[in-house]
Amino acid sequence: MSYLCLSGGRVVDPTNEVDQVIDVWILDGKIVAEPDADQQSSAGVRRIDVSGQIVMAGAIDMHCHIAGSKVNAARMMMPHLNRRSIEQSREFDRQWFHSGHMGAVPSLFATGYKYTGLGYTTCFDAAISPLAARHAHHDFNVIPGVDTGFFTLVGNNQYVMQCAADGNQQGMQNFLAWLLSKVGSYAPKVVNPGGVELWKQKRTGNARDLDQTIDGFKTTPRKILQSIAQAANAIDLPHPVHIHTNNLGIPGNWETTLGTMQALTGLRAHLTHIQFHSYGGGDESESSLCSKVAPLAEVINANPNLSVDVGQVMFGPTMSMTGDGPLGYYLQQIGAEKWYSADTEIESGCGVSPIEYKNRNFVHSLQWAIGLEWYLSVKNPWQVVMSTDHPNGGSFMAYPQIIRLLMDRSFRADMLNKVNSKVLEFSGLKDMDREYSLSEIAIITRSGPAKLLGLNQKGHLGVGADADVVVYREDDDKEKMFSVPRFVLKDGKVVVEDFEIRNVVHGRTLSTIRDYDIDxxxxxxxxxxxxxxxxxxxxxxxxxxxxxxxx
Structure with missing residues (x-):
């Protein structure tokens, strides 16, 4: 095996505090130190000149929905969104390439190709029921080009709720460790704790308050949340708990989000698609909706143990896809033409329905603005992660445009002038001048997710890291720059060369297995x-x- 050297590029690697022109050396799928002359001579060296270009670690999407029965339901529900085939290149006649479709929920092969084409090398599905784990593993075995993993839904598991009610922390720790091992999962996921169970009991059931008693279990969402978070911290999971709070999408839900943050004091935890949980207002009326990013961001800024991903809304047709059964029903009631729900014999829920975000719609425009407010309000970029909650807020294909919105305030201002004008009154986006640097972009798309997930071998280009590397041609138009990398390497193999996919490698499924002494x-x-x-x-x-x- 010969060495591969990416020479002359500007390496942006915040994990190792590197932002300078240096060579990157690769051997056997890993980043290595520069070999001496004898080693180079004996093994051989392939050099790729990347002078004047930007070199980063492969990007990581730590919250998306790409596997399992829910994505199949979405594909069947809106076939007209999936008609366009992936673009074919002259290299796609090789036997390891497959056809596929795009749209709001791309096919498995297209998902892998398009993530690869953006420079992403690791993706985590954020909501898999334990009984659906086998299906998710099958899909991961098909998706090409990226390492994968998933988070297991536990917030409405009957055994979990019983442990929370009884104060049985040892039982909770044992169960989480046992379950993650059995299903090959990476982390526990809490969705609307207790609320999905109430939804199953009656159509209008839900948990609207953190201290509401869950019928039949003598516990509350607060107790469920705290018990899971404490157990996940106690067994030292690399990513302790991924939280979708109660009351997602409801005017006035920021108070529930604030209460959730306060309930997690002193514990490591990650709050996901935070944009959907940051709404002021009341009486569930759209007219009362406003941004409450400022007070929530203050809490994040004051608590380094907490982190968020954004769930940025982008305009256009897409699919809502959630493990929050009552939320799926709520979305259907306020206008979705179709709705799919599945909660039989699973200790979680599922709701899928189509949605189109329109830039002249006040609610949609405000959601777009609130997402950007979050990126610009969190002072420490290591605590905020880029996401669209694919496909809920929009496709992962929109990531390059989000990067441009963050790096170019004049472009952001132009876009702000194209949305519903009421947004200027009900959000603080118009007064935000912050522009992200390349290093900060690398943090929220690579280094930060890797750190929050405990993936020490990813998100950076230090010695010993996985050789997942992306090379971008520098461009003033950051959307164009991040849309089409010149090179992408996965495990040291060149899969994108001169802006085209030339090769396919199959990634690994990442799971959490710890030597935890349990009975x-x-x-x-x-x-x-x-x-x-x-x-x-x-x-x-x-x-x-x-x-x-x-x-």
Missing amino acids: AQGEIEKWFSQQYSIATESYGVESGEFARLVQ
């Missing part, structure tokens, strides 16, 4: 045995059928 099996099986007794006595479930269900 979880006995306790968990005891609880399942109790549920088995209830099921057989109440519903006549056969022994073998229930055994298969709980294994």
Whole structure:
């Protein structure tokens, strides 16, 4: 195996505090120190001249929805959004390339190709039910070009809620460690804790208050959230807990978000698609909607243990896709023409419906502005991560335009003049002059996500890192620059060369397996045995059928 050297480029690597012209050396899929002359002579060297260009680590999308049954439902629901095929190049006749479709929810192959074409080398699906894990793993095995992983839904799991009600922290720790290991997951995900369970009990059910009692469990969303977060911190997960708070999308929900942040005092936690949780107002009326980014960002700025990704809304047609069952129903009630929900025999929920964000619509425009406010209000870029909550706020293909909005305030001002004018009154975006640097862009798309996920081998170009590398041709138009990298390397292999995909590699599925001393099996099986007794006595479930269900 010969060395590969990217020579003469400007390396932007915030993890290692590097922003200078240096060579990047690669061997056997890893970044290595510059070899001496004898090593170069014996192994051989392939040099790629990247002088005058920007070299960064491969980008990481730590919150997207790309795998499992929910994306299949979305594809079937809106086929007209998926008609356009991926563009073919002269290299696509090789046997390892496959056809695919684009649209709001691209096919598995197209998802991998397009992420690769943007310089992304790692992606995490943010909401997979334990019983849907096998499906997600199958999809990950198909998606080319990127390493993948997923977060497991636990916030409405009956055993979890029982542990929270009983104050059984040891049981909660045991269960989380056992579950993540069993399903091959990376981190626990909390969605509307307790609210999805109430939605299953009755159509209008939901948890509107952190201290509302969850019928049948003698616990509250606050207790569920705190118990999971404490357990995840106690077992030292690299990414402790990924949180979708209660009341997503509802005017006035910023108070719930603030309460959630306060409930997490002293604990590491990540609040996701924070844009959707930052609305002032009341009585669930759109006319009362306003931005409450400022007071929430103050909390983030004062608490380095907390982080957020944005869930930036971008204009155009897309699909809403959530593990928050009552939210999916709410969206359908306020105008979605179609709706898909699935919550049978899973301890979570699912809602899928189409949506189109319009730049003249006040609510949509305000959502767009609130997302940008978050990027510009969090002082430490290591605490904020780029996301569109793909496809909920928009496609991941919009990331280059978001980068331009952050780096070019004149472009941002031009775009602000094209949205509903009421936004100027109800958000603070017009007064924000901050412009991101290249280093800050590298943080929110690479170094920061890697650090928050505990991926020490990713997000940087130091010795020992995975050789996931992207080379951009510098351009004043940052949207153009980040749309089409000149080179992309995955595990040291050149997959994009001179702006075209030339090769395909298949990534790894990343899971969290820690040597944690647990005696979880006995306790968990005891609880399942109790549920088995209830099921057989109440519903006549056969022994073998229930055994298969709980294994």
